[in-house]
Amino acid sequence: MDSKITRLLCKPILSLCPRFFLVLVLLFFLFICLWNFMDLNSTFCHPVEKSLPTILLQSEPQNKNGPFSKTEQNNLELTILVWTWPFGERFPLDTCEKVYGISGCHLTDDHRLYKHADAVIIHHQDVMYVKGKLPQAPRPPNQWWVWFNLESPSYTPNMDMLDNLFNLTMTYRYDSDIVRPYGWLEVLKEPQDFIIPKKSKLVAWAISNWNPNTQRVKYYEELKKHIPIDIFGKKHQPLHWDNLISTISMYKFYLSFENSVHVDYITEKLWNNALLSGAVPIVSGPPRENYERFLPRDSFIHISDFPSAKEMAAYLLELDANNEKYQHYFQWRSRLRVRREVGWDNHYCKACRVLRHAPAYKIIPSVAKWFSSQDYPVQ
Structure with a gap:
């Protein structure tokens, strides 16, 4: 008698179980979709972004010392000496603020200002065969020498002459102090x-x-x-x-x-x-x-x-x-x-901006060793 009553009481509930289970499945699926929709890096709703590393999901490649601050940009005046015109190609020296919005960066090619420059950017391809083309005067205290090169190691000879001279690297490589890639993607x-x-x-x-x-x-x-x-x-x-x-x-x-x-x-x-x-x-x-x-x-x-x-x-x-x-x-x-920014002035102005976030003053013992040490296998 008790079992019969139990079956009669449970019958309506059991008849609802398939529908109830279906509702639960639909609610769970909806929850997952909403969760993924809110996550920009989710493969469910944004498969493209998930396939890219975080370093590229930004307006442009950043230096490894962190993002840039507009306040910090405007608080520090820097003089950057363009030691040689890259491949002899001249470019305007007054574009940092009016074109790139980077104030306080003063570019000059006047070697007479060498002792007053905060940094000297030296394009390797213009000096690589003659060490005497590097600055010969004593270096002012804490002046940065930046090694600038967009060629691969296969086309970059005579790097040994740079030992213990440079402070920062500026190349296409993403482990450079100043990253200047040929292009990138922007979300x-x-x-x-x-x-x-x-x-x-x-x-x-x-x-x-x-x-x-x-x-x-x-x-x-x-x-x-x-x-x-x-x-x-x-x-x-x-x-x-x-x-x-x-x-x-x-x-x-x-x-x-x-x-x-x-x-x-x-x-x-x-x-x-x-x-x-x-x-x-x-x-x-x-x-x-x-x-x-x-x-x-x-x-x-x-x-x-x-x-x-x-x-x-x-x-x-x-x-x-x-x-x-x-x-x-x-x-x-x-x-x-x-995104692919062009123009030599672009590289030098962005370098100036990065110098505001430069690490503690250092000397690179061997640019040649650094430039080849991270070659394959890719990590």
């Missing part, structure tokens, strides 16, 4: 539609330093056996710099092949030639893991993704025939945009 405040440029051609490559003995040229020679590639530059089709972007934008893919393989050495070949042109970059340089420090993993194709150039070519032809699959390489652009 958009609001999602935006990206219109892929109209494509009528398949693969392009612009190269100025043609050397048939290099690995990148050898890979190109093998790849062109299987797909058409238009090549521009010396000994090939002429292409003026002013027409580079508009020309490359007509191609679906661009060969962003670096001239040497080093940590963080990812140059305008990717940031300008490919990404600003709206072409999918096929990259050859440091390992994929290094590229993924700065780019979404589905924004580029690495030559190491395929065991041979023939298989790479087959994949590119597959993307060419499948527009939906090709467009997948542009999904990240709704949340991120490419």
Whole structure:
């Protein structure tokens, strides 16, 4: 009798269990979605940001001593001596405040002000063959000497002559004291539609330093056996710099092949030639893991993704025939945009800003050792 009564009493409740369970599942799913929506770095709602390191989710790369403060910027007057014009290229010296909003930074190329300068920035490529081109007068107390170089270690000779002379490094590397990369990505405040440029051609490559003995040229020679590639530059089709972007934008893919393989050495070949042109970059340089420090993993194709150039070519032809699959390489652009600041004055003004946050005064025993010590494997 008791069991019969129990069954009668529980029957209505049991009939509700499937619906109740379904409601619980839906509520749990809604909670997870809301939680992920509030988290900018969540893969659930923002997969692009999750695929990038925190260092790039900002308006521009910061120095390793912390973010910049407008108050601190305005409180310290600095004189920066431009020791040589980089590659002989002159630039305006009065743009720090009116162009970049960095007040109190005074750039000068007047060597007579050497003893009054807070820092001297020395571009390596202009002094690398003659040590006598470095400042010869006694260094004023606590004056910073900044070693400025945007070339890779493979193209940076005679670094040993710099031993125990410099205080700060200023390169494309993200472990530099002053980071000056070739480009970076910036998170958009609001999602935006990206219109892929109209494509009528398949693969392009612009190269100025043609050397048939290099690995990148050898890979190109093998790849062109299987797909058409238009090549521009010396000994090939002429292409003026002013027409580079508009020309490359007509191609679906661009060969962003670096001239040497080093940590963080990812140059305008990717940031300008490919990404600003709206072409999918096929990259050859440091390992994929290094590229993924700065780019979404589905924004580029690495030559190491395929065991041979023939298989790479087959994949590119597959993307060419499948527009939906090709467009997948542009999904990240709704949340991120490419930034590449140009102009030598930009580098020097940003260096001045970083000097306000410089660490305690130091001497670098060996620039050469530092520049090569962090090479592969990438950490």
